[in-house]
Every structure is written in C-alpha cells, then in structure tokens.
Amino acid sequence: MPVLHTRRRALRLLLVLLAAAALHPAPAGPAAADxxxxxxxxxxxxxxxxxxxxxxxxxxxxxxxxxxxxxxxxxxxxxxxxxxxxxxxxxxxxxxxxxxxxxxxxxxxxxxxxxxxxxxxxxxxxxxxxxxxxxxxxxxxxxxxxxxxxxxxxxxxxxxxxxxxxxxxxxxxxxxxxxxxSGPTLAALTVEDVAVRGRGAAAVVAYTLVNRGNVTLAPELDIRAEGAFGAVPGPGPRAAPVELLPGQRVELTEPWPGAPALDRVRVTVTATAPGGARATATASAWCVPWRAAGRTGLGLLGLGGTALGALLLVRGRRPRREPADDGARGGPPAASGKANPAPAPEHELTGASR
The missing domain is CATH 2.60.40.10 (Immunoglobulins)
Known part of the structure; x- marks a missing residue:
C-alpha cells in the first residue's frame, strides 16, 4: 500500500525532528541583554x-x-x-x-x-x-x-x-x-529672530525664546499672520515644545502648512508664561512661489523675443518705395498724358498798384 508507506515515513521524519530539537535546544536570544x-x-x-x-x-x-x-x-x-x-x-x-x-x-x-x-x-x-x-x-x-x-x-x-x-x-x-x-523670583522672557522659511506646505515660522528671569518657564505661544488684504490663517495658539531654564536660549520652528501662496505677510509671535511673563516680536516676509514666477518670467521673455524677431523680419522683407521721377536727374519728364501747368506769376509786394 503506497499510501500507508508514505504515512509511516512522514511519522518517522517527525519523530527524528522532535528528537533533534530536544537534544539541541535553540540558543537564547539577546532579550536578557536588552x-x-x-x-x-x-x-x-x-x-x-x-x-x-x-x-x-x-x-x-x-x-x-x-x-x-x-x-x-x-x-x-x-x-x-x-x-x-x-x-x-x-x-x-x-x-x-x-x-x-x-x-x-x-x-x-x-x-x-x-x-x-x-x-x-x-x-x-x-x-x-x-x-x-x-x-x-x-x-x-x-x-x-x-x-x-x-x-x-x-x-x-x-x-x-x-x-x-x-x-x-x-x-x-x-x-x-x-x-x-528661596528668595525673590522673576519670570521674564523675550521672543527674537522671527522669520518665515520655506514656501507653501513646507513653510515654517522660526523664532527664538530667551528666558530672562530666574525661574523655569513653560511658555504658551500664539502665532498670528496678517496679509496685504487682512488676516490669514496662522499656526495659532499652542504650547511651546520646550521648558526654558533661567538664562536659556532656544531656537524653534513651527510648521505653517496654511501659508499663502502669494502675499506679503506680517507674522506676530507672542509668548506668555506663568508669573506674568509676556513677550511679542514680529517680522514681515514675502510669500512668493519663486519657481512658478521664474518659469512665468522666462516664458514672457521668450514670447517677447519671438515677437521682436518677427517684427524685424517683416520690416526686412518690406519693398522699398522709389522716388518720383520729375526730371531732376536731367532725363526727359515722365509721360503722364497731361501738360504741366505753367507756374503762377509771382508778384512783388512793393506797395505800388498794378
């Protein structure tokens, strides 16, 4: 019976594998070291x-x-x-x-x-x-x-x-x-070096916070922006991602995915902290898609150059107009079928009657 022999062989192979696993256990992993x-x-x-x-x-x-x-x-x-x-x-x-x-x-x-x-x-x-x-x-x-x-x-x-x-x-x-x-405490901070970096969805608002007091601060931020035609969506209020030790200076950035594509904006960063600490700083920046503007400028420049070349080509091919032949060159007058009228007599203005 070939089916019976096949089952027996599979059973023997399984027993051999189980015996080998028992004699040679798997080495311990590095979990204990971690x-x-x-x-x-x-x-x-x-x-x-x-x-x-x-x-x-x-x-x-x-x-x-x-x-x-x-x-x-x-x-x-x-x-x-x-x-x-x-x-x-x-x-x-x-x-x-x-x-x-x-x-x-x-x-x-x-x-x-x-x-x-x-x-x-x-x-x-x-x-x-x-x-x-x-x-x-x-x-x-x-x-x-x-x-x-x-x-x-x-x-x-x-x-x-x-x-x-x-x-x-x-x-x-x-x-x-x-x-x-123990002793008098002072909560004070400043906002410095506000700037807008990047364009579009990659724009960020960069700023620096400086703890000018003698206590640790956990500032809250409010970042607002105003464009040429009014307020634009800014990063808005949020907690600063850092605590400031006394005298510490930290440079930070906040994502601004809603930055306008084309506008001149004024960004205001306001930081407040418990104890009456408050500081504000502003910066102006142009939000311009420079790559698109560059491509548009190159396109307009190319179009203007093409128009100028076409204009010069048309002027170069225009036939020149010959001057009228009135006998000034010594040749016979051109036949026109009509006699030239005699010139009118000129009168001298002497005051005498004629």
Missing part, C-alpha cells in the same frame, strides 16, 4: 510615588531626600551615584523610560542624560551621597539611599535644575531634581 536590570527613582513619599525630586531651601540650607534603587535581576548589581547640572529640564524626567539602554544614545530623547553634566560651581556639585556613592544591590532587592543637597550661602534665588545620575557599566539613568533657592 533588559535594564535595575531602576532608579525617588523613594515614595508619605502620600504617593513621585516622578521627580522637588527641593527648596534658603542659601546655606541643607536639604535631604532619598533615592530608591531596585535590582530586578538574579545577580548582584553595583551602581554609582553622583549629582549633575541639567542643561535641559526634560533630562531624566522619567526613570522608568530612561532605563532603556537605547535612550542613552539618543540626545533628543527626553530621558537622555547627555545634557546633564558635572560642574565645579553648579547645582550638581551641591549633592552628597556620603558612603552611599557606590551601592551594591543584592538580587531581587530594593535599596534606599539617602543624600543631601547643601545650598551655598551666596546662591542666587530661583531655579537651579539638577539631576541625580545612577551609573553601571557605562549605562546611566538620570532622575530629575527641581531645586529652588
């Missing part, structure tokens, strides 16, 4: 978990808080801690996402610590971890590490953004610290 293995976050307070630290004190004050490190693996972990300045307040904003090793290579990621750095006199130098600067965490264990922030006596009032950096084997995780020195 797992972070530990997390860093503010220790839970009396009320609830905190996404970041918030510390405030007067000059010369000593502030205290605690960092929680959790080892989620089956092997021991050794983590080193330090304080750092934060050039971008979005750095280390969410330690849960910052645990991804890929984040550390992307400076645009909101949780990258590339912009957090140590300085000799910045807020990063105010942190002290004592004996907990290097922490060994047993497997499946959570360790709570206390630290202090000593505010120098001459520190100016306002915000001094910082971060707590936890590192192991070249991988770093930052935890954001909102650090404010």
């Amino acid at each position: 797992e972070p293995g530990w997390t860093a976050e503010p220790a839970a307070g009396a009320a609830a978990a905190r996404p970041y630290f918030y510390l405030e004190g007067a000059p010369a004050a000593v502030l205290e808080d605690r960092l929680a490190l959790t080892n989620t693996t089956d092997r021991e972990r050794t983590v080193t801690l330090r304080g750092a300045d934060a050039d971008d307040p979005a750095d280390a904003d969410d330690p849960a996402d910052a645990d991804d090793p890929a984040d550390a290579d992307d400076p645009a990621d909101a949780h990258d610590t590339a912009d957090a750095h140590d300085t000799a006199d910045g807020a990063g130098s105010w942190f002290s971890f004592g004996a907990g600067a290097t922490v060994t965490i047993p497997p499946r264990t959570r360790a709570v590490v206390p630290f202090t922030v000593t505010v120098p006596p001459a520190s100016p009032p306002g915000d001094h953004p910082a971060a707590v950096i936890a590192a192991e084997d070249g991988r770093e995780v930052g935890v954001r610290v909102h650090l404010r020195v």
